[in-house]
Amino acid sequence: MSTADHVTQLTEKHHQIEAQIQTEMASPSADHVQISKLKREKLRLKERISTLSMAVELTH
Numbered sequence: 001m002s003t004a005d006h007v008t009q010l011t012e013k014h015h016q017i018e019a020q021i022q023t024e025m026a027s028p029s030a031d032h033v034q035i036s037k038l039k040r041e042k043l044r045l046k047e048r049i050s051t052l053s054m055a056v057e058l059t060h
Contacts, residue, residue: 017042
């Protein structure tokens with residue numbers, strides 16, 4: 001798998017997590033611990049996407 005493909009997959013996962021966060025926050029019985037975990041995972045993905053994107057730009 002190329003780095004660009006990996007970035008695409010991570011970006012899709014990032015969007016999925018954002019949707020999960022929005023769904024959980026809209027719930028009347030929102031699990032704030034779960035929301036925090038999802039936000040941390042989303043941030044980790046964002047940082048990884050940023051790092052890989054820079055690597056792709058440097059190689060092109």
